[in-house]
Amino acid sequence: xxxxxxxxxxxxxxxxxxxxxxxxxxxxxxxxxxxxxxxxxxxxxxxxxxxxxxxxxxxxxxxxxxxxxxxxxxxxxxxxxxxxxxxxxxxxxxxxxxxxxxxxxxxxxxxxxxxxxxxxxxxxxxxxxxxxxxxxxxxxxxxxxxxxxxxxxxxxxxxxxxxxxxxxxxxxxxxxxxxxxxxxxxxxxxxxxxxxxxxxxxxxxxxxxxxxxxxxxxxxxxxxxxxxxxxxxxxxxxxxxxxxxxxxxxxxxxxxxxxxxxxxxxxxxxx
Amino acid sequence: xxxxxxxxxxxxxxxxxxxxxxxxxxxxxxxxxxxxxxxxxxxxxxxxxxxxxxxxxxxxxxxxxxxxxxxxxxxxxxxxxxxxxxxxxxxxxxxxxxxxxxxxxxxxxxxxxxxxxxxxxxxxxxxxxxxxxxxxxxxxxxxxxxxxxxxxxxxxxxxxxxxxxxxxxxxxxxxxxxxxxxxxxxxxxxxxxxxxxxxxxxxxxxxxxxxxxxxxxxxxxxxxxxxxxxxxxxxxxxxxxxxxx
Numbered sequence: 320x321x322x323x324x325x326x327x328x329x330x331x332x333x334x335x336x337x338x339x340x341x342x343x344x345x346x347x348x349x350x351x352x353x354x355x356x357x358x359x360x361x362x363x364x365x366x367x368x369x370x371x372x373x374x375x376x377x378x379x380x381x382x383x384x385x386x387x388x389x390x391x392x393x394x395x396x397x398x399x400x401x402x403x404x405x406x407x408x409x410x411x412x413x414x415x416x417x418x419x420x421x422x423x424x425x426x427x428x429x430x431x432x433x434x435x436x437x438x439x440x441x442x443x444x445x446x447x448x449x450x451x452x453x454x455x456x457x458x459x460x461x462x463x464x465x466x467x468x469x470x471x472x473x474x475x476x477x478x479x480x481x482x483x484x485x486x487x488x489x490x491x492x493x494x495x496x497x498x499x500x501x502x503x504x505x506x507x508x509x510x511x512x513x514x515x516x517x518x519x520x521x522x523x524x525x526x527x528x529x530x531x532x533x534x535x536x537x538x539x540x541x542x543x544x545x546x547x548x549x550x551x552x553x554x555x556x557x558x559x560x561x562x563x564x565x566x567x568x569x570x571x572x573x574x575x576x577x578x579x580x581x582x583x584x585x586x587x588x589x590x
Numbered sequence: 591x592x593x594x595x596x597x598x599x600x601x602x603x604x605x606x607x608x609x610x611x612x613x614x615x616x617x618x619x620x621x622x623x624x625x626x627x628x629x630x631x632x633x634x635x636x637x638x639x640x641x642x643x644x645x646x647x648x649x650x651x652x653x654x655x656x657x658x659x660x661x662x663x664x665x666x667x668x669x670x671x672x673x674x675x676x677x678x679x680x681x682x683x684x685x686x687x688x689x690x691x692x693x694x695x696x697x698x699x700x701x702x703x704x705x706x707x708x709x710x711x712x713x714x715x716x717x718x719x720x721x722x723x724x725x726x727x728x729x730x731x732x733x734x735x736x737x738x739x740x741x742x743x744x745x746x747x748x749x750x751x752x753x754x755x756x757x758x759x760x761x762x763x764x765x766x767x768x769x770x771x772x773x774x775x776x777x778x779x780x781x782x783x784x785x786x787x788x789x790x791x792x793x794x795x796x797x798x799x800x801x802x803x804x805x806x807x808x809x810x811x812x813x814x815x816x817x818x819x820x821x822x823x824x825x826x827x828x829x830x831x832x833x834x835x
Contacts, residue, residue: 420693423686435794537697539791549802552777552793555693557700559787562806569802 321410321464331519331534338522344530345374352514352526352575355474357586359482367483367505369586371475374528375465378403380457380475382483384505386446386495387454397444398454401430403461403472410464424555429459429472429513432542432551436511439480443506446488451495453485455505466532469540469553473513474583480505481587510583511550512576513542516568518556523564525575539565541572545580549573598768601758608768609638616752616764616812621733621823623740629716631741633823637729638766641721644733646741649711657712663705664712667696669730671719691727692717698731698751698780698790704744713743724767725753728778728816731790736820740827747782748820749789752812754779754805756795761804763812775801779809783817 334344343349353374362368365381387398403426405413418426433439444453457476461468483505488495517527517535527535537556544550549569554560560568600608607613617638626632629645636642652658669692673682684692695717705713715738717730728751735748755765757773765776775795781788788810797805 420689423689424693427686427690431794435796437796537701541793544796548796548798549793550796552791553694554788554791555697557697559698559701559782559785559789560791561786562788562810565788565791565806566803569799573799 321412327530327533330530334531334534335520338519338524343524345528349522349524350571350575352470352579353528355579355582357474357478357583359478359586359590365479366485367479367481369475369478369482371471371478373465373467373471373474373526375463376461376467376471377463378459378461378468378471378475380459380472380479382479382505383456383458384483384485385454386451386488389449389452394449395445396441397452399434399439399441399457400454401433401457401459401476402426403429403459403468405461405468409461424553425468425472428469428540428551428553429476431553432473432511432513432540433457433476433480436509436542436544436550438477438507438509438511440506440508446495447490450493451488451490453488455480455483464529466527466529467515469515470513470526473511473542474579477511478583478586480507481510481583482590509544509546510580511542511544512579512583513540513551514572514575514579515540516571518558518560518564523568523571525571539568541568543573543576547573547577598772600769600772601760607757607762609766613760613762614808614811616815617766619816619819621736621819623736623823623827629737629741631737631739631743633733633736633740635729635733637725637732639721639723640719640726640729642726642730642733643718643720644730644737645716646713646734646737646743647716648713648741649705649708649743650714652710652712658710660709661706663708663710665696665700665703665705665715666712667692667699667715667717667734669695669717669719669727671722671726675719675722694790694792695727695731695734698749699734699738701787701789702735702745702747702749702782703738704746707744713738713741724770725765725778727751727790728753728780731780732816732820736823739824747784748817749780749782750813750817750820751778751780751790752809752816753777754809754812756797756801756805761801761808763808775805777805777809779806779813781810781813783814
């Protein structure tokens, strides 16, 4: 995601030594995600927004909701699109310009987790079939980097969507026209939570921080829904997992995901 | 994925799928090692109606130079679809999807290749999807492994790939295009059978924890079928009549 420096090689042996003793470099248990701080409605001009801090990784998501033309073969469904971008102020190695493959993967994995959970009920976003639908755009920016952007971005988008208020449009003279003063919650069906796990040596740790991220052998991101189903998955990194490890990761993602889901719910409630 | 309504019967009452297969049956697979004259290694795969050509160059000089690594050789993968490979013409410029697939295939091959004997060099894998019909990334990864072996790149194992998934509430092997569009889940898996390691894993679609376990195991079994065909392809090229062709 960001360029790694020589110090990461030195830290790797320290991180590995600690893992052998059953410890992590920041003192967490292997299956313990960092504390997620969720601030919803951080950008009042957006239809929904959330700022999430996971350790020192910070992501900000704003949701914009506006009428759009439906996709040609999907006239009875609204549009949901999620993007992610690394801001140059998030890390010295981040440059401006077209996104590199890491960032493209980030955006697509975050989008897939939310999309495949069917969190946003796109069937409810139709203004007039085949003519006009509601488009929901969740744009995420990474503000600060401390490893595991996948989960920070995913939580920011999920929280922002839960916090979103949808304006109302009606067709007048074939043009979607805003109905003033009528707003409703964005129709959502579930709360997807992604959990990223890193494999370092033969150890699997939940929510790797930047030091762990820099020296991991491989990683897997698993998204679960409110019912405890697994809805999306992505393996990355230059090594592999055994079948047993992957099944263990599935179990970890359900357990850790349930904790994070409560954090997200509480953040929405306290708003 | 899971949203589109269709009149297509994905699984009939006899457990037969829309293309006539049983639930644990892969599509017809044909792998050929070699075939390109100028590439250092190459392979061609037909996986159902997918037709994919892979060429490998290297180890060779790295351009641009700043990408080279003084400790090890690097692997670069480009997955690309021809404009005519899909129903509606595809813009020939690399899409975000193709960039992501290039990356996951590269990371699926990295555990297999041994490049530390070739510092400051690159091994380039060019994957060209000539015709696509669901499951291109698995077919491409399987062919890329064979092409790397054909190029003589030292490898720990071949990476074999096959998708498992869920359609009509049933876990199935080797998801085709219709099942991908109208089905409930698609889980592409890349696996090194001798090392028992999963090196590519993605999922979209909803699976319960039990279905998830079953899906991984069904997919891994499918990879083992592909693995045998990969080995057969290399055998046919290099050991037919006991001579190097």
